[in-house]
Amino acid sequence: MSVSAAPRRGTLRVPLGLLVPAVLGLAFLALPLAGLLLRAPWSTLPQRLAQPGVLTALRLSLQTATIATALCLLLGVPLAWLLARVEFPGRRVVRALVTVPLVLPPVVGGVALLLVFGRRGIVGRWLAGTFGITLPFSTAGVVLAEAFVAMPFLVIAVEGALRGADTRYEEAAATLGARRWTTFTHVTLPLVAPGITAGAVLCWARALGEFGATITFAGNFPGRTQTMPLAVYLALETDMKAAIVLSLILLTVSVAVLAALRDRWITSP
Numbered sequence: 033m034s035v036s037a038a039p040r041r042g043t044l045r046v047p048l049g050l051l052v053p054a055v056l057g058l059a060f061l062a063l064p065l066a067g068l069l070l071r072a073p074w075s076t077l078p079q080r081l082a083q084p085g086v087l088t089a090l091r092l093s094l095q096t097a098t099i100a101t102a103l104c105l106l107l108g109v110p111l112a113w114l115l116a117r118v119e120f121p122g123r124r125v126v127r128a129l130v131t132v133p134l135v136l137p138p139v140v141g142g143v144a145l146l147l148v149f150g151r152r153g154i155v156g157r158w159l160a161g162t163f164g165i166t167l168p169f170s171t172a173g174v175v176l177a178e179a180f181v182a183m184p185f186l187v188i189a190v191e192g193a194l195r196g197a198d199t200r201y202e203e204a205a206a207t208l209g210a211r212r213w214t215t216f217t218h219v220t221l222p223l224v225a226p227g228i229t230a231g232a233v234l235c236w237a238r239a240l241g242e243f244g245a246t247i248t249f250a251g252n253f254p255g256r257t258q259t260m261p262l263a264v265y266l267a268l269e270t271d272m273k274a275a276i277v278l279s280l281i282l283l284t285v286s287v288a289v290l291a292a293l294r295d296r297w298i299t300s301p
Contacts (some may be wrong), residue, residue: 065283072280073273080277088255089263090281096171096259097239100178104186104235109228112190113220134184141180142248149176149249173250174257178239185238186231193227194220237289241282 073080080086114120115127133141149156149167159165167173201223205215221228243261250257252266260282267275 068276068279068283072276076273077277077280080274081281083274085254085263086274086278086281089258089260089278092171092174092255092257093240093259093261096174096178097236100175100182100239101186101232101236103175103179104183104239105228105232108183108186108231108235109190112187113194113216115187116191116194130187131184133181138181138242138244138246139248142177142245145173145177145180145245145249149173168249169251169253169257171250171256174246174259177245177249178242181242181245182235182238186228186235189227189231189234190224193224193231196227197223233289233292237286240285 111130115123115130146153146168148154149159151157151160151166151168156167159167165172167176197220202215202219205219206212210218240259241261242259243265246257246259247262247265252258252262258266260278264275264278264282267278
């Protein structure tokens with residue numbers, strides 16, 4: 033008796049009960065983006081992109097997102113290593129605290145930053161009185177707000193990469209007499225470099241699109257704290273076409289990020 037071969041994945045019949053909601057879900061996600069593209073003022077797009085306000089907001093967004101990502105790398109990679117490799121009491125609580133900004137409303141995050149780093153905050157009062165540093169409503173405040181909401185993306189990505197890395201290479205380096213710092217910089221970091229790269233790109237993209245914590249903690253001052261998302265919000269009240277142009281820039285960056293990370297998320301069969 034012959035046994036028929038199993039059908040290939042591409043020849044499977046999709047149940048109508050799954051196909052219809054799948055198509056509706058795709059339409060729900062794609063139609064708003066299509067509407068943005070259809071309503072874009074393509075004929076005047078170059079002139080609108082060359083406007084001083086657009087270029088200033090774009091430059092500030094790129095600068096602050098890059099600095100915020102560097103800050104997240106400096107603090108987030110050691111934190112991810114601690115969570116992945118060190119057993120200590122309360123590690124689950126620490127991991128929960130790290131991921132809180134993912135689910136916390138950004139405006140609430142901005143209020144929390146004000147309470148800590150504001151002029152009357154726990155740390156801000158000391159910074160202002162000792163060094164004369166005031167973080168709220170400044171470019172540094174934008175960086176701080178972006179880093180606060182973006183760091184969890186980096187920590188989660190790097191911690192996952194560390195947990196999946198083969199520790200035998202680190203053990204071999206330690207056996208050969210390498211110091212812990214040497215092992216970390218010459219063995220561990222190269223092993224998890226793809227995870228760090230993916231986390232940094234996600235972190236940068238999240239920082240670039242941050243709105244709620246930024247406008248609450250840093251305000252919306254052109255040339256100083258007005259990033260691209262804040263410029264979109266302001267343009268909605270005065271010039272819809274300008275808001276569409278700014279949104280297109282952010283959409284282009286998002287698509288570029290997704291394309292760059294495609295190999296990290298999708299594995300060919």
